[in-house]
Amino acid sequence: MGKSLSRFDFGSGILHGGSMPATKLPLLLGSEWQAVSPRPVGAKLLWQAGSRLLCSETDFAEPADLGEVGLVDCPVAVDPVRRMAYGYASPQGRQQKDFSELRAWHLEQGTGSRLFRLGLNQWTLWLLRYLPRHDALLGLVATDMPGEGVNIQHQLGIFDLGKMKTLLVSLPRDAFLPLDIHPTRKEVLFYGVEGYQVVEYSGKRLRKLAGSGLPEGRGGCYHPSGDKILLGGSGIVLWDLAADRLVPLHPRGHHPLWDASGEGFWFSESSGDLFHYSLAEGRAERVLALAANAHPDIRYARPPVATRDGRYLAVCLTRRVKRSAGSEPDAPLYRHDHCLCVADTRKREVWQLPGPCRNAAWFEPADEPGKSRLQGR
Numbered sequence: 001m002g003k004s005l006s007r008f009d010f011g012s013g014i015l016h017g018g019s020m021p022a023t024k025l026p027l028l029l030g031s032e033w034q035a036v037s038p039r040p041v042g043a044k045l046l047w048q049a050g051s052r053l054l055c056s057e058t059d060f061a062e063p064a065d066l067g068e069v070g071l072v073d074c075p076v077a078v079d080p081v082r083r084m085a086y087g088y089a090s091p092q093g094r095q096q097k098d099f100s101e102l103r104a105w106h107l108e109q110g111t112g113s114r115l116f117r118l119g120l121n122q123w124t125l126w127l128l129r130y131l132p133r134h135d136a137l138l139g140l141v142a143t144d145m146p147g148e149g150v151n152i153q154h155q156l157g158i159f160d161l162g163k164m165k166t167l168l169v170s171l172p173r174d175a176f177l178p179l180d181i182h183p184t185r186k187e188v189l190f191y192g193v194e195g196y197q198v199v200e201y202s203g204k205r206l207r208k209l210a211g212s213g214l215p216e217g218r219g220g221c222y223h224p225s226g227d228k229i230l231l232g233g234s235g236i237v238l239w240d241l242a243a244d245r246l247v248p249l250h251p252r253g254h255h256p257l258w259d260a261s262g263e264g265f266w267f268s269e270s271s272g273d274l275f276h277y278s279l280a281e282g283r284a285e286r287v288l289a290l291a292a293n294a295h296p297d298i299r300y301a302r303p304p305v306a307t308r309d310g311r312y313l314a315v316c317l318t319r320r321v322k323r324s325a326g327s328e329p330d331a332p333l334y335r336h337d338h339c340l341c342v343a344d345t346r347k348r349e350v351w352q353l354p355g356p357c358r359n360a361a362w363f364e365p366a367d368e369p370g371k372s373r374l375q376g377r
Contacts, residue, residue, distance in 0.1 A: 023354055024339070024352055024354055025290050025291075025317075025319065025337055025339050025352065025354055026290070026291035026292060027288050027289070027290065027291060027341075027350065027352070028286070028288065028289045028290070028291050029287075029288050029350065030285055030286045030287045030288065031285065032348050033287060033288065033348045033349070033350060034348065034349055034350075035349075035350055035351065035352075036349045036350070036351050037351060038058060038059045038060050038061075038342070038351040038352075038353065039058065039059050039351070040057045040058055040059045041058050041307075041312055041342075041344070042364075043058070043307055043312065043362050043363060043364040044056060044057055044058070044107065044362070044363040044364075045057075045058055045314055045340070045342070045360060045361070045362060045363070046066075046076050046078070046085055046107075046360065046361045046362075046363060047076075047314075047316070047340055047357050047358065047359060047360040047361070048069060048076070048357070048358050048359045049355055049356045049357060050071075050356050051068050051069060051070055051071050052065055052066075052067065052068055052069065053065075053066040053067060053068075053069045053076070053085075053087060053105070054066065055085075055105075055107060055363070058312075058342050058351075060353045064110060066085075066105050066110070066112060067089075067103075067105075067112055068089065068091075069087055069088065069089040069090075069103070070088075070089055070090040070091060072088055072090060072123050072124070072125050073125055073126060073358070073359070074087060074088040074123075074124050074125050074126065074128055074139075074359065075087075075126075075127065075128045075129070075359050075361065076128070076359055076360075076361040077128045077129055077130040077137055077361070078107075078130060078361055078362065078363050078364075079130045079132070080363070080364055080365055080366040081132070081366045082106075083106065083107050083108050083363075083365055084104050084105065084106055084107065085104070085105045085107055085361070085363065086102060086103070086104050086105075086115060086128065086130065086137055087102070087103055087105075087128065087359075088100075088101075088102055088103075088123060088124040088125070088128065088139075089101055089102075089103045090123060098120055099117075099120075100117070100118040100119065100120055100122055100123055101114045101115070101116060101117050101118055102114075102115045102116040102118070102124060102128075102137065102139075102159060103115055107363050115159070115161075116159050116164075116166055118141070119143070121143055121144040121145075122141055122142065122143045122144075123141070123142055124139045124140065124141055124142075124157065125140060125142060126140050126177060126178055127139050127140040127178035127181075127188075128140075129181055131181075134158075134160075135160070135161050135162045136158055136159055136160045136161055136162075137157075137158075137159040137161065138156070138157070138158055138159075138181065138188075138201070139156075139157045139159070140154060140155075140156065140157065140178050141154070141155045141156070141157040141168055142154055143155065154171055154175065154176060155168040155169055155170055155171060156168070156169040156171060156188065156199075156201065156203065157169075158201065169201065169202065169203040170203050171190070171199060171203055172197065172199060172203065172204075172205040174190075174192030174193055174194045174195075174197070175190040175192060175197055175199050175205070176190065176191065176192040176193070177190060177191045177192065177217055178190055179191055179196075179217070179219065179220030179221075180220050180221050180222050180229070181222070182198075182222055182226050183222055183224055183225075183226050184226055185226065186200055186201040186202075187199065187200055187201075187206060188200075188201070189220050189222065189229060191217030191220065192217075194208075194210050195208065195209050195210035195211065195214055196208070196209040196210075196214070196217070196220070196231065196239075197209070207241075209239065209246075214231070214237070214246075215231040215232055215233040215234060215235055215236070215237050216233030216234050217231075217232075217233050218232050218233035218234075218254035218255060218298065218301070219231075219232035219233065219254050219255030219256055219267075219303055220232065220256075221256050221257055221258055221265070221303070223258055223262060224258060224262050225262070226241075227240075227241050227242050228240050228241055228242075229241065230249075230256040230258065230265055230267075231256075232253055232254045232255050232256045232267060233254055234252070234254075235248065235249075235250060235251050235252060235253060236248075236249045236250040236253040236256050236265075236267055236277065237249060249277065249279075250267070250277055250284055252269050253267040253268065253269055253275070253277075253284075254267065254268050254269070254298055254301050255267060255268050255301055255302055255303035256303065257303045257304055257305075257306065259276065259306075259310060259345070260306070260309060260310025260311065260345075261310075263278070263279050263280060264276060264277055264278045264279055264280075265277050266287075266303070266304050266313065267284075267303075268298075268301045268303075268315075269296075270293070270296035270297065270298055270301060271296065271297055271298055271299060271300035271301040271317065271318040271319075271320075272289055272290035272293045272296055272317050272318055272319045272320075273286060273287075273288065273289035273290070273293075273296075273317070274286075274287045274288050274289070274304060274313075274315050274317075274341075274343070275287060287343065287350075288317075288341065288343070288350055289317075290317050290318075290319040290337070290339075292319065292321065293319035293320065293321075294321075294322070295320045295321070295322055295334060296319070296320060297320050300316070300318035300336070300338070300358070301318075302315075302316060302358065302359075304343075305360050305361060305362060306362075307362050307364060308362075308364055310345070311344065311345055311346050312342060312343065312344055312345070312362075313342070313343040313345060314340065314341070314342055314343075314360040314362065315340075315341050315343070315360070316338065316339075316340055316341075316357035316358050316360055317338070317339055317340075317341055317357075318336050318337065318338045319336070319337050320334045320335075320336055321334060321335050321336075321337060322334055323335055337354075338354070338355060338356045338357050339352045339353060339354045339355065339357065340352065340353045340355070340357040340360060
């Protein structure tokens, strides 16, 4: 499967011989949680390390390098039936051959190929999701329009995998940042300067939420029922769509994700932690955090991603450390330490792989009826 890594230089994107980086970051764990050695769970993880896309069992024993994808912040979409992953790829820097494309990787064969070519003035970012009922990819496509100054147009891209056709849909004004897709309806939640809005795949605005005191658009998540949304950014708020009312839940927090029960959710307060909030108890508890994080920020924070049954979470964590007085004169004031953490929410166990991480995604082949591939039940 791809090129197996014995050691990966995350800074340069160069493969070397030797062993994987072994310096684990110290963790602060919540009540009854414990750190354990990495183990396989029956599902694989994909994640972006620097400009490379990697894939591995959760024991991280033999991660495979699927190739360069560049530095654009675009999620990885997974098709469990075809056993394929989809993502956006472009050169990391100046190269003789420029390209901008959606790529497909066969996760068991380790092969990759171009899926859809985009214009050199276009890229896909922030949203890419496989829609099994439509056999299509849904993403946000940005286009650098001609003219003076910066003029970036955002459109909803629908990439039909059966017909291999692309449809770009114009969006309403201020539909800037896509946050989530409705679990059953053809709707996307967006955030912009003026607030939140729900937009159909056709580009029609269905509803809008504006006003002062709203969360700042750092994360949003539909409930599995589709009748309410968690909004994040300087606090977590519940938007009850049926009653069209807002319910403040927690004064701090970003990037919420509903848990498997639908009676609570995961969220972060910075780039270096993970919390859980119980609706029944009306309180939050810290699950894990990076220690020695005296200068936390939110720039790297993203929501965790869960396996289909919600048992296992993958979350990329980052701490910001002020450099010592003896550092090189031109060195940045802070350095950033990263790791990829896996949490078993049933056993309350967590393990990590140190090194840069973003856009993590689970690969779980489609289950046979009545069977599950996940281990450790």
